[in-house]
Amino acid sequence: MNAQTIAARAFPLAITVWAALTLNFALPRLAPGDPLDYILGDDVATLSAAQRKAASKEFGLDAPLPVQYFDYLRGIATADLGNSIRYGTPVSGLLAERVGWTLLLALPAAVLSVVTGTALGAIAAWNRGRPKETSVMAGILLADAMPAFWVGMLLVAVFSLELGWLPSFGAFPAGGAEGLNVVGEVGKRLVMPMTAIVLATVGQPFLVARGAVTSSLGEDYIQTAQAKGLSTRAVLFRHALRASMLPVLTSFTLTLGALAGGVVVVETVFAYPGVGRLVFDAIRARDYPLLQGAFLLFTVTVIAANWVSDLLYERFDPRAREERE
Amino acid sequence: MSLAMNDRSPFPAGPAPRAAKVLTAIGAALLAVLLLAALGAPLFAPFDADSQVAPPFSEPSLDHLLGTDDLGQDLLSQLIFGARVSLGVGIGAAVVATLTASVAGLAAGLFRGWLDAILMRTVDLVLAVPLLPLLLVLSTFFNPGRAALTVITGLILSPRATREIRSQAIAISRLGPVDAARSMGAGPLHLLLSHVLPGALPVVVAQFVRAVSVAVVFESSLSFLGLGDPTSRSWGNILFYANARGASVSDAWLWWVVPPGLCIGLTVVAFAFIGFGLEERTDRRLGAGYWRLKSGRRRMGSRSPEPDVNTPLLQIENLTVGYGGKDHVLALDALSITVERGDLLVLVGPSGSGKSTLAAAILGMLRAPGRTITGRVLVDGFDLAYLSSEELQDIRGRVVALVPQAAMNALNPVVPVLDQVAEAVLVHQPMRHSAARRRARELLANVGIAAERTAAFPHQLSGGMRQRVAVAMAIANEPRLIVADEPTSGLDVVAQVEILALLSEIRERSGAAMIVISHDRPALLMRSARIVELSEGREVAAIGPKLEAPGPVAASNGRLWEGEQTAPGQPLLEISELWKAFPTGRGRAPGNVLRGVELCVRQGEIVGLIGRSGTGKTTLANVITGLTKPDAGRVLFKGVDILGLTGRLQRDARRDLQLVGQDPYGSLAPRMPVRDLVSEPLVIHGDPQSNGRADRVREALAAVGLHPVSRFLGRYPHELSGGERQRVAFARAIVLSPALIVADEPTSMMDADLRRELVQLMERLRKQRQVAFLYITHDIALARSICDRIVVMDEGRIVEEWGTNLLTTGAHHLATQRLLDAAQALADV
Numbered sequence A: 001m002n003a004q005t006i007a008a009r010a011f012p013l014a015i016t017v018w019a020a021l022t023l024n025f026a027l028p029r030l031a032p033g034d035p036l037d038y039i040l041g042d043d044v045a046t047l048s049a050a051q052r053k054a055a056s057k058e059f060g061l062d063a064p065l066p067v068q069y070f071d072y073l074r075g076i077a078t079a080d081l082g083n084s085i086r087y088g089t090p091v092s093g094l095l096a097e098r099v100g101w102t103l104l105l106a107l108p109a110a111v112l113s114v115v116t117g118t119a120l121g122a123i124a125a126w127n128r129g130r131p132k133e134t135s136v137m138a139g140i141l142l143a144d145a146m147p148a149f150w151v152g153m154l155l156v157a158v159f160s161l162e163l164g165w166l167p168s169f170g171a172f173p174a175g176g177a178e179g180l181n182v183v184g185e186v187g188k189r190l191v192m193p194m195t196a197i198v199l200a201t202v203g204q205p206f207l208v209a210r211g212a213v214t215s216s217l218g219e220d221y222i223q224t225a226q227a228k229g230l231s232t233r234a235v236l237f238r239h240a241l242r243a244s245m246l247p248v249l250t251s252f253t254l255t256l257g258a259l260a261g262g263v264v265v266v267e268t269v270f271a272y273p274g275v276g277r278l279v280f281d282a283i284r285a286r287d288y289p290l291l292q293g294a295f296l297l298f299t300v301t302v303i304a305a306n307w308v309s310d311l312l313y314e315r316f317d318p319r320a321r322e323e324r325e
Numbered sequence B: 001m002s003l004a005m006n007d008r009s010p011f012p013a014g015p016a017p018r019a020a021k022v023l024t025a026i027g028a029a030l031l032a033v034l035l036l037a038a039l040g041a042p043l044f045a046p047f048d049a050d051s052q053v054a055p056p057f058s059e060p061s062l063d064h065l066l067g068t069d070d071l072g073q074d075l076l077s078q079l080i081f082g083a084r085v086s087l088g089v090g091i092g093a094a095v096v097a098t099l100t101a102s103v104a105g106l107a108a109g110l111f112r113g114w115l116d117a118i119l120m121r122t123v124d125l126v127l128a129v130p131l132l133p134l135l136l137v138l139s140t141f142f143n144p145g146r147a148a149l150t151v152i153t154g155l156i157l158s159p160r161a162t163r164e165i166r167s168q169a170i171a172i173s174r175l176g177p178v179d180a181a182r183s184m185g186a187g188p189l190h191l192l193l194s195h196v197l198p199g200a201l202p203v204v205v206a207q208f209v210r211a212v213s214v215a216v217v218f219e220s221s222l223s224f225l226g227l228g229d230p231t232s233r234s235w236g237n238i239l240f241y242a243n244a245r246g247a248s249v250s251d252a253w254l255w256w257v258v259p260p261g262l263c264i265g266l267t268v269v270a271f272a273f274i275g276f277g278l279e280e281r282t283d284r285r286l287g288a289g290y291w292r293l294k295s296g297r298r299r300m301g302s303r304s305p306e307p308d309v310n311t312p313l314l315q316i317e318n319l320t321v322g323y324g325g326k327d328h329v330l331a332l333d334a335l336s337i338t339v340e341r342g343d344l345l346v347l348v349g350p351s352g353s354g355k356s357t358l359a360a361a362i363l364g365m366l367r368a369p370g371r372t373i374t375g376r377v378l379v380d381g382f383d384l385a386y387l388s389s390e391e392l393q394d395i396r397g398r399v400v401a402l403v404p405q406a407a408m409n410a411l412n413p414v415v416p417v418l419d420q421v422a423e424a425v426l427v428h429q430p431m432r433h434s435a436a437r438r439r440a441r442e443l444l445a446n447v448g449i450a451a452e453r454t455a456a457f458p459h460q461l462s463g464g465m466r467q468r469v470a471v472a473m474a475i476a477n478e479p480r481l482i483v484a485d486e487p488t489s490g491l492d493v494v495a496q497v498e499i500l501a502l503l504s505e506i507r508e509r510s511g512a513a514m515i516v517i518s519h520d521r522p523a524l525l526m527r528s529a530r531i532v533e534l535s536e537g538r539e540v541a542a543i544g545p546k547l548e549a550p551g552p553v554a555a556s557n558g559r560l561w562e563g564e565q566t567a568p569g570q571p572l573l574e575i576s577e578l579w580k581a582f583p584t585g586r587g588r589a590p591g592n593v594l595r596g597v598e599l600c601v602r603q604g605e606i607v608g609l610i611g612r613s614g615t616g617k618t619t620l621a622n623v624i625t626g627l628t629k630p631d632a633g634r635v636l637f638k639g640v641d642i643l644g645l646t647g648r649l650q651r652d653a654r655r656d657l658q659l660v661g662q663d664p665y666g667s668l669a670p671r672m673p674v675r676d677l678v679s680e681p682l683v684i685h686g687d688p689q690s691n692g693r694a695d696r697v698r699e700a701l702a703a704v705g706l707h708p709v710s711r712f713l714g715r716y717p718h719e720l721s722g723g724e725r726q727r728v729a730f731a732r733a734i735v736l737s738p739a740l741i742v743a744d745e746p747t748s749m750m751d752a753d754l755r756r757e758l759v760q761l762m763e764r765l766r767k768q769r770q771v772a773f774l775y776i777t778h779d780i781a782l783a784r785s786i787c788d789r790i791v792v793m794d795e796g797r798i799v800e801e802w803g804t805n806l807l808t809t810g811a812h813h814l815a816t817q818r819l820l821d822a823a824q825a826l827a828d829v
Helices: A003-030 A035-046 A049-058 A065-077 A091-126 A131-145 A148-162 A180-201 A203-217 A220-227 A232-243 A245-250 A252-269 A275-284 A288-316 A318-324 B018-039 B075-111 B113-127 B131-142 B146-173 B176-183 B188-224 B235-244 B253-282 B284-289 B355-362 B389-395 B417-428 B433-446 B463-474 B493-510 B617-624 B647-654 B674-684 B693-703 B709-713 B722-734 B752-769 B780-786 B814-826
Strands: B314-323 B329-339 B344-348 B370-379 B400-403 B481-485 B513-518 B530-535 B538-543 B571-581 B592-602 B606-610 B632-637 B657-660 B740-744 B772-777 B789-794 B797-802
Touching: A003 A035, A003 A065, A003 A288, A003 B113, A003 B131, A035 A049, A035 A288, A091 A131, A091 A180, A091 A203, A091 A232, A091 A252, A091 A275, A091 A288, A131 A180, A131 A203, A131 B018, A131 B253, A148 A180, A148 A252, A148 B188, A148 B235, A148 B253, A180 A203, A180 A252, A203 A232, A203 A245, A203 A252, A220 A232, A220 B400, A232 A245, A245 A252, A245 A288, A252 A275, A252 A288, A252 B113, A252 B131, A252 B188, A275 A288, A275 B131, A288 B131, B018 B075, B018 B253, B075 B113, B075 B146, B075 B188, B075 B235, B075 B253, B113 B146, B131 B146, B131 B188, B146 B188, B176 B188, B176 B657, B188 B235, B188 B253, B188 B674, B235 B253, B314 B355, B329 B355, B329 B370, B329 B538, B344 B355, B355 B370, B355 B481, B355 B513, B400 B463, B417 B433, B417 B463, B433 B463, B463 B493, B481 B493, B493 B513, B493 B814, B571 B617, B571 B772, B592 B606, B592 B617, B592 B632, B592 B772, B592 B797, B606 B752, B606 B780, B617 B740, B617 B772, B657 B722, B674 B693, B674 B709, B674 B722, B693 B709, B693 B722, B693 B752, B722 B740, B722 B752, B752 B772, B752 B780, B772 B780, B780 B789, B780 B814, B789 B814, B797 B814
Parallel strands: B344 B513, B344 B530, B400 B481, B481 B513, B606 B772, B606 B789, B657 B740, B740 B772
Antiparallel strands: B314 B329, B314 B370, B530 B538, B571 B592, B571 B632, B789 B797
């Protein structure tokens, strides 16, 4: 794959990012009330008319819309997402502080959920119709049905409250820790949030892989592979699953979207100091600039991950490559 | 056809998924309870949900089964009333989502073009954004009430459903029945109502069910984050207060946290189970895809004896195989066959005679619902039934190898052919990957695939080349027995001859025994072969090696050339300077498919259009019947240029021009009975009911020889044999009494007897109804038996035309000569 194709794939995604940016620009201006309300928050009510005017001028709200839009985009280019109402500091700085914690939680969760979901889905397809498969299926549908935040609350109740095995909140002990202990303490606090997120997102890859592998298994080339003398595992994973990677990777988009939603609610339950919890705080405090910044961060991350999976599936499936050309 | 497809079991391929039915029933029951609770909330709830009825934080008691919250409100009552909000938002949003998606998806899928482009770009845009965060932002800014939130949620969920419905609409409109209806002159409305909508309905329902689940979870997440409508208590709302009051870190979690979450989970599960059951039932892809090796086939007891040198390579003793359970249908009936080392056995028989079941049995690959009822298969003296799956794997490919029918889909589409051959080497000969690839390259060279094509993917190769790759895989481990299952079907005559020659050569070179399974009698191989003819699972004839050469082609069947000749009538169809190019992709055939085609068909004439696959024959048929728009050229039908016509005029012009496609399985809509299938052209062309529609259908069915007519009227395509299906297709074509029928390879998927019958049918229709035919085929022998004139197509051009008696004389175009030679080589013995 050359640089040109990579760039060509990036183009539609760049448009999506642009659309998300434009949405962010439009929201305060479309929502009921004065755009200033959404920049300064409740403080606006205490301002006199003259002060409001001065503030409007300061934020460039008196300029024509195209100029505002241009200034906004220029601000984004320099990572200027405005100031948080609640904290009074730049949104970009607040996000940067938290994003590491969220990645620490979300990346392993994404890998776990996609890998186990896909593998289980392939195995379920092979065993389709057997009682064992149906119970796995029912179990996955159940896990998929439970809201992530509720699973989180139950985990806290059982493992923190009743059993006292795991700390119920935060990402780090209040008193601090040193050396190897840090890894242990942080790890202990990751177990439950990660479990909640994986349970909530494993259904999507499972169902897609199951469907796609089931249909590949009906293809003649599976018979050919078996006639060669390949083992069951090789037939299933090297042939059936490989030929099913296209829908599996395409569904990655949806898994990522679900993951972003899961991160917000689960971090809220566990008071985990990531971007998701920041979103909750921003909603509670009606801290609009912070909420918009966090939304932008989620969107751009998801879009970037999609771009990677796009590039990947063309490696997997030559037919997709040609269809695009 | 291959093992997997042929010998269609009379039972649906999928399991009648009992487990799926159980899940659906559980889901429906759960849903009924929840809906009842929501609708009858004031009846069932013991208290008003919004007033203080007990001290705050009460523990469960007989009065308050789930205790009370921080305001002293009864939690059970809140839970019951919560069902209204949660289910209401969920179902409401799903209705919005599904309606929007159905309109957008069907419009995009049916009209394509700019509408499709705009809609799909929008869909992609929304799908790339994480939906729950988007919903959070929108709710924070706009503070929507419950109704507005329902609509917003529905709109946010619609893109995914739109995409699914659109793909289904496109998939359906690419299927044979839709093409068939279009070639009859059907407009978009007819296509939508009769074909696309019924086909898309299961997807719409599945999307609705999925949308409800997601919407319920979204609503609860939103409420949980404090963004719900504070005046209405949904389940998520209860959990928000539970979390805010620290219920999950006190004993209250049992009655405050567990029940609402359980309700949400059960709602989603109810819909998920119902959706799962619906998908299992309606997804034909899943149904057809079901297949699994019989496991646990190892019987208890002693192993077979060691083989001695004198045991035959393959012994099939008294083998009976049935499909289905107690009322099984026999595919093989007490069959016994012995193959010695180096033997060549040709197994012929019509489709459905059990040939492919036999091939599967020899490889120990019988699939459910097929099973061995009596008898045994011994390879080298080992009874396959006593071998473990590892031992079977060891035999497959090393002792017994399969050459599948590769023209279709027997090679993995996502793996380069070199790797597929190398894999076959590696299974049985541990070596380094680079060495295996080297060996694979040698093998491919042996079967005539040039080194530069070895990196290709299967779809980049022609059918003949793919079949060569399949042969290379089979010989990778020098097996002692090669089973070739329909190695030539789906290939054109020239490729057929090449593959048969290759198989002969390999047999001579390697000394392996070979079983060739075919619905034809491949003359090329039969000269030195033992021939077993199968019918209904039994051996009906065993013929020893035949030594004499096959007779001349022309004598094989049909009438004399110079004989009964109809006088040429007025020109009916005149094609001039027809050009068509398709966009090219890497590894595809060159762009120009039609390169200035000139052709004329007169009234009442049968014109044969012959040529190899890929020479543009089908494209030409599609242009004539209006399925493909050419780039340039004229198609005059009855003196009118039908390419320029649109709408009603076009439809009327096409009334007298009908198409019979090559695939009787594909071109008949599976949900329509014969009566509706045959009357569809009458419906499309608006012939009123009173005009004896039923009589015309009966008459058409009688004309194609489906007697007694009344027995066929109510049958569905899957209840008909292949030959009957193609007759129905002909009946559908003649019901409007057309002047010309374009028959595009109507016989290519049939065995020899059926082919002959259909050709006779065409002749009869011509005689009785004065229908002209443009008969497209690669089977020169068959064409010679009925056509008045034959034109040969090669690389998008008509390269040669024969009158009636020019056949044997004179020099032919190279393409013609190849076809003639191939036909000679393949001629019936």
